[in-house]
Amino acid sequence: MNDFSTSFFQALGLLFHLDSDLWEIVGLSFKVSLSAVMLATFIGLPLGAALAIKKFPGHTAVRIIVDTFMAMPPVVIGLIAYLLLSRAGPLGVFGLLYTPTAMIIAQTLLITPIIVALSQQVFGPLWLKFGEQLRLLNTSTGRTLNTLLLEGRQQLITVWLAGFGRAIAEIGAVMMVGGNIDHYTRVMTTAIALETSKGNLEMAMALGIILMLMALLINILAHTFSRLQRGLT
Amino acid sequence: MANASILPLTLKSVDYHVQQHHLIKQMDITFDHKALTLILGANGAGKTLLLKLCCGLIKNTGGSLQWAEDVSRKKGKPLPFSLVFHKPVLLQRSVMDNICFALQDLPKLSAISRAEAALKWAGIETLAEKNATLLSTGQQQLVAIARAWATAPQVLFLDEPTANLDPDATERMESLIAALHQQGTKIIMSTHNLGQARRLADEIIFVDRGRISEQRDAKQFFAKPQSHVAQRFLATEGFL
Amino acid sequence: MALCLRLLLLILLVGSASQAQTQNVLHLGTTTSIRDSGLLDEIQSAFFKRHHIVLRTLVAGSEQVLSAARRGDLDIVLTHSPNAEATFVAEGFGLQRKPVFYSHFLLVGPKGNEAGLNSQEDLEKKLRAIIQTGLPFISRDDLSGTHMLEKGILDKLQLKPEGKSYIKSGRGMGATLQLADQLQAHTLTDTGTWHNLQSRLSLKVLAGEDRETVNQYSLIALNPERLPHSPDAGAAVFDQWLSGAEGQRVINQFRLNEQQVFHSGVAKKES
Numbered sequence: 001m002n003d004f005s006t007s008f009f010q011a012l013g014l015l016f017h018l019d020s021d022l023w024e025i026v027g028l029s030f031k032v033s034l035s036a037v038m039l040a041t042f043i044g045l046p047l048g049a050a051l052a053i054k055k056f057p058g059h060t061a062v063r064i065i066v067d068t069f070m071a072m073p074p075v076v077i078g079l080i081a082y083l084l085l086s087r088a089g090p091l092g093v094f095g096l097l098y099t100p101t102a103m104i105i106a107q108t109l110l111i112t113p114i115i116v117a118l119s120q121q122v123f124g125p126l127w128l129k130f131g132e133q134l135r136l137l138n139t140s141t142g143r144t145l146n147t148l149l150l151e152g153r154q155q156l157i158t159v160w161l162a163g164f165g166r167a168i169a170e171i172g173a174v175m176m177v178g179g180n181i182d183h184y185t186r187v188m189t190t191a192i193a194l195e196t197s198k199g200n201l202e203m204a205m206a207l208g209i210i211l212m213l214m215a216l217l218i219n220i221l222a223h224t225f226s227r228l229q230r231g232l233t
Numbered sequence: 234m235a236n237a238s239i240l241p242l243t244l245k246s247v248d249y250h251v252q253q254h255h256l257i258k259q260m261d262i263t264f265d266h267k268a269l270t271l272i273l274g275a276n277g278a279g280k281t282l283l284l285k286l287c288c289g290l291i292k293n294t295g296g297s298l299q300w301a302e303d304v305s306r307k308k309g310k311p312l313p314f315s316l317v318f319h320k321p322v323l324l325q326r327s328v329m330d331n332i333c334f335a336l337q338d339l340p341k342l343s344a345i346s347r348a349e350a351a352l353k354w355a356g357i358e359t360l361a362e363k364n365a366t367l368l369s370t371g372q373q374q375l376v377a378i379a380r381a382w383a384t385a386p387q388v389l390f391l392d393e394p395t396a397n398l399d400p401d402a403t404e405r406m407e408s409l410i411a412a413l414h415q416q417g418t419k420i421i422m423s424t425h426n427l428g429q430a431r432r433l434a435d436e437i438i439f440v441d442r443g444r445i446s447e448q449r450d451a452k453q454f455f456a457k458p459q460s461h462v463a464q465r466f467l468a469t470e471g472f473l
Numbered sequence: 474m475a476l477c478l479r480l481l482l483l484i485l486l487v488g489s490a491s492q493a494q495t496q497n498v499l500h501l502g503t504t505t506s507i508r509d510s511g512l513l514d515e516i517q518s519a520f521f522k523r524h525h526i527v528l529r530t531l532v533a534g535s536e537q538v539l540s541a542a543r544r545g546d547l548d549i550v551l552t553h554s555p556n557a558e559a560t561f562v563a564e565g566f567g568l569q570r571k572p573v574f575y576s577h578f579l580l581v582g583p584k585g586n587e588a589g590l591n592s593q594e595d596l597e598k599k600l601r602a603i604i605q606t607g608l609p610f611i612s613r614d615d616l617s618g619t620h621m622l623e624k625g626i627l628d629k630l631q632l633k634p635e636g637k638s639y640i641k642s643g644r645g646m647g648a649t650l651q652l653a654d655q656l657q658a659h660t661l662t663d664t665g666t667w668h669n670l671q672s673r674l675s676l677k678v679l680a681g682e683d684r685e686t687v688n689q690y691s692l693i694a695l696n697p698e699r700l701p702h703s704p705d706a707g708a709a710v711f712d713q714w715l716s717g718a719e720g721q722r723v724i725n726q727f728r729l730n731e732q733q734v735f736h737s738g739v740a741k742k743e744s
Contacts, residue, residue, distance in 0.1 A: 181532075
């Protein structure tokens with residue numbers, strides 16, 4: 001059996017010598033999760049704002065759907081995406097299963113509800129605070145949205161960070177639709193699972209260290225932004 | 234103020250309900266051009282609701298609310314009236330930017346010079362580049378009233394504008410309000426501060442539990458209030 | 474405005490993610506034993522050198538691979554579960570089953586003398602002894618080739634293992650060996666995975682070194698008429714390469730612990 005501390009130092013070696021396999025995996029994780037969060041924000045932020053501001057017809061239904069998806073574990077979301085994207089499924093003609101694009105889609109499905117719910121929580125109080133004043137100033141809808149986005153920017157960045165953190169750390173969804181294919185759909189989390197099961201602890205630990213550092217960084221940023229927000233109001 | 238006057242504003246049997254609660258009951262009021270009107274009453278009487286109804290922020294559930302002219306404007310153009318809240322609502326930007334925000338219909342340079350004029354009028358030029366949300370409440374309220382001045386409204390509503398201010402700041406606000414009145418802007422203001430009402434009012438509208446109890450000339454009101462509730466109000470506030 | 478910037482960034486990212494599609498790509502489905510033995514890496518690089526086609530390999534148990542093929546998500550499969558493969562072809566999803574190389578199965582377990590298991594007995598008898606004595610045994614339980622072999626033997630011996638000593642891992646070969654190592658239990662494994670991982674495990678071979686229990690790998694070309702979408706043209710190229718002289722040479726030259734583990738062609742005695 002390997003001595004764990006030997007593996008640990010070998011892991012550090014992999015990190016510092018810029019082992020190309022390792023950084024390829026890290027790079028893909030970033031590409032997939034960043035893309036997913038961008039898409040999720042693009043879809044989810046306006047929806048969260050709409051839910052917070054206007055009781056449009058069907059808003060309760062939307063909120064229930066959002067909450068239901070949020071409660072689902074990533075692997076179930078992965079399963080849904082898998083069924084949709086398989087060639088035997090409704091979106092099969094695009095041939096997306098086992099590609100990074102499928103992983104982006106699955107993670108977007110995973111993260112969008114979180115963004116919607118969290119941004120609604122941000123826009124709600126913002127609208128309560130600024131809504132009447134903006135209406136009195138006869139501000140257009142576009143400008144209102146922009147103003148709310150600016151006023152809530154620190155909090156919204158925290159929302160974005162929460163989404164990203166969730167995406168980069170999950171394994172269920174990307175495993176299902178990506179298939180953990182070598183040099184193609186292998187990301188940090190799926191690689192850790194695989195390498196551990198093969199006994200390659202150095203690689204697994206190296207990736208684990210990166211993920212932990214990332215989680216740390218995200219939390220530091222989130223704290224900094226929320227303190228900035230509180231400091232100004 | 235080159236446009237036609239939007240006054241008088243007439244409320245006829247105006248009701249306002251929230252679910253089952255009947256909060257504003259059958260109000261009949263006429264707001265004319267001349268008087269500086271103070272809306273007086275205890276907390277919870279309905280003063281704020283009345284102001285919001287007049288501004289169109291909430292919709293009356295019964296009766297009619299009629300301005301002399303159409304008050305709607307295209308989005309981006311200022312309305313012909315303004316409201317100063319009792320807690321100032323400013324954006325996380327410079328004071329200058331906050332005032333310019335109200336002047337979106339003007340080209341940039343005109344907006345800036347108008348904003349500068351507003352700051353000068355309110356006596357707060359030194360605050361121009363400061364972050365508005367970091368100012369004291371009194372200073373923020375001055376910014377709010379300067380912003381309202383900048384759009385040259387025909388009517389300025391104020392909802393207990395000095396409730397959270399110290400005596401110095403209150404005095405400054407009151408002198409600006411009086412100045413606006415002098416310049417021809419109709420002032421409709423709520424307060425529960427009798428001293429302030431006495432200082433500023435030409436006309437008193439007394440509100441009690443969602444109803445108008447009295448609408449009278451201020452001097453007459455303070456000399457001898459007609460309604461029972463007003464009498465009790467003056468008595469308990471220490472006025473004889 | 475901020476939204477526009479983000480959209481642009483998004484397009485760039487997604488664009489670069491899919492730019493890799495300009496290469497020639499083939500979706501192969503194969504089993505964990507081929508990956509965990511290290512043979513897959515050899516096959517991938519040798520095939521790419523020769524034909525410049527990238528193998529995107531989905532690795533799972535044999536039955537899982539065949540399911541994915543039925544759904545049209547793969548271009549060609551390489552598995553080692555003869556009965557399942559026969560069914561697959563009979564159902565019309567596969568054109569034909571082509572045995573291409575083989576290895577063997579081993580019975581492994583903890584070092585140390587367990588209830589007389591060190592005596593000279595064949596694999597099936599030892600397996601029976603383990604099950605009947607209630608010694609811990611790990612089953613793949615994932616309809617993989619290895620699992621099907623295990624089931625075949627148990628059925629033949631009319632054994633129905635139950636209870637806490639019969640552990641179902643539901644995982645690949647390498648992972649199952651790791652589990653056996655941690656729990657100090659017995660399991661069936663193919664020679665490829667065993668030889669690749671052996672040095673890290675504190676297990677030993679109990680039976681199978683006589684090479685009596687064969688592990689036959691077969692390639693199955695898929696039938697375009699039964700599938701939602703035609704397999705990539707590269708499938709035929711891979712088929713010819715692997716079953717042809719070059720592919721067979723790669724198989725035979727593959728060494729683990731200086732031993733030849735995989736042998737080209739068909740085993741004389743197929744299980």
